[in-house]
Amino acid sequence: MTATAEQDRRYQEAAAEFGPALERLARGYEAHPERCRDLVQDIHVAVWKSLALFDGRCSTRTWVYRVAHNTATSHVLKERRRGAWVTLDAAAEINDGSDIEADTSHARALQKLMALIQSLEPSDRQIMLLYLEGLDAAAMAEITGLKSGHVATRIHRIKALLSRRFHAGGRS
Amino acid sequence: MSEAPDDMTNPDFQNLWQSQPKEMTVMSLDQVHTRARAFKSQIQWRNRLEHAASALVVVVFSGYAIFLDPPLMRLGSILIVAATLLVSLILVVRGRAAPVSDGAEDCLDFHRRALIRQRNLLSSAWLWYVMPFVPGFVLFMIPAIQNSAGDKGVTVWIYLGIALVFFGGVIAVNLLGARGLQKEIDRLEG
Structure with a gap:
């Protein structure tokens, strides 16, 4: 061959x-x-x-x-378009003004999730996307080059951010 | 992905993400080959466009070098043509050095390399993009100042001001861009 x-x-x-x-x-x-x-x-x-x-x-x-x-x-x-990007920490501080009821819609939730991902800096975006694809921390570390500890910290922040944005109606 | 995640799994968000409707058709091998060739010709076309812009400057200032009367303007024109050719050459060489990803390099290294390359291009723009044009510009302007009517001192300051605003502006914008990139690099390494 x-x-x-x-x-x-x-x-x-x-x-x-x-x-x-x-x-x-x-x-x-x-x-x-x-x-x-x-x-x-x-x-x-x-x-x-x-x-x-x-x-x-x-x-x-x-x-x-x-x-x-x-x-x-x-x-x-x-x-x-890097001026518009934020870190995970900064994203956690942003109140996106959405209401809880609207977030129950699957399409709306996906749209909101997409907007959140696209607002992140590339390195945070990589972790977020790999996390959403269901990869484990070791695989994420190998792909991104981040240390496992850093990956775990970022995943923790991602989960907190998602929880705040989707279950608390965007209240910061 | 079906790989079993560890205790960090949040099935709600992961299911939401992975259950997105698939919209795009899979590319056939032929399509991939065709697009790879098209990508190459797209770069060649962009290079041709850049060369065409340079060629325009070369033609105009070559004309000046031949037909303008004051020798200093001729010399200035020749230097501007030389500067244009030099900058074009640098753009071609640096364009070839653009980072291309292979899977042997992790995302952090690739991202850092891309940012450092952009930062270096911007921070050194004063040297490779602005300075080559300065001698030709100065020589081109001297006869214009000498032949101007009125107070020559004022005319010198006007030309100097124009040069400072133009060249200084280009340098300042590039340095600001480089500083922003450095902050991103620092964040990556932090």
């Missing part, structure tokens, strides 16, 4: 396994539907290209998530 055929095979397996997660990841970085579609495609191309270099030093999942988050981070850094 040639290197390209091997690369194609790895990509197809990765796309089948992580495709939906990559789409959700892109939504966490890009709110505009057209640009989000472009970002998803850019991520797929980046994953395909990178798999030519895959040497098994980490799991395919770690590799794919790293490439996807790095591509998405490059995307938001290029868009230069």
Whole structure:
């Protein structure tokens, strides 16, 4: 099998396994539907290209998530909207003015969650998205490069933030 | 993901997130190959556009270098052409050095590398983006000042003011951007 055929095979397996997660990841970085579609495609191309270099030093999942988050981070850094980003701590201080009743709607809750994710700085956003995908702290640490202790702290903050935003009606 | 999370699991939010409707169709392998090629030609097109803007400056100031009368203006024009070519070359070289992700590098390292690269570009813009144009600009302006009617001292100050506002403004904006990036880098490392 040639290197390209091997690369194609790895990509197809990765796309089948992580495709939906990559789409959700892109939504966490890009709110505009057209640009989000472009970002998803850019991520797929980046994953395909990178798999030519895959040497098994980490799991395919770690590799794919790293490439996807790095591509998405490059995307938001290029868009230069960093002035509007906040840290998890700062997000916890923001009262988003929503009411409890409205948050019972699934669509509304998802919309609100998306807005919260998109307001975060890239490094906090990475942890939030990986947490929502259900990865454990060790996997998150391997993907992001943060120490396990830092990951655990951030997850604790994320849970507190989500709880405050969704169960307390945005009261800070 | 179906991997069993540890005790940090919050099924409400994770289910909410993972149950999003899937909207986009999976890209076929052919589509991925095509987009990879298109991405390359998109970069080539952007480079051509930048080169076209540089070419315009080169053509205009080459014309000045040939047809303008005062020798200092000619020399100034030649230096501006040289500065334009130099800046274009630097942009091409630095564009090639843009960080590309592979899965061997974790997100923190990649993010730091991207920010440091941007910061360095901005903080050194005075050197590689502004300074090359200064000698040509000065030589180009001297005959204009010499030939101006009225008080030459006032004219010098006017030209000096214009240069300071223009070049100083470019430098200040870039330095401010670099400072903002440094804060982000510090936060990442903190």
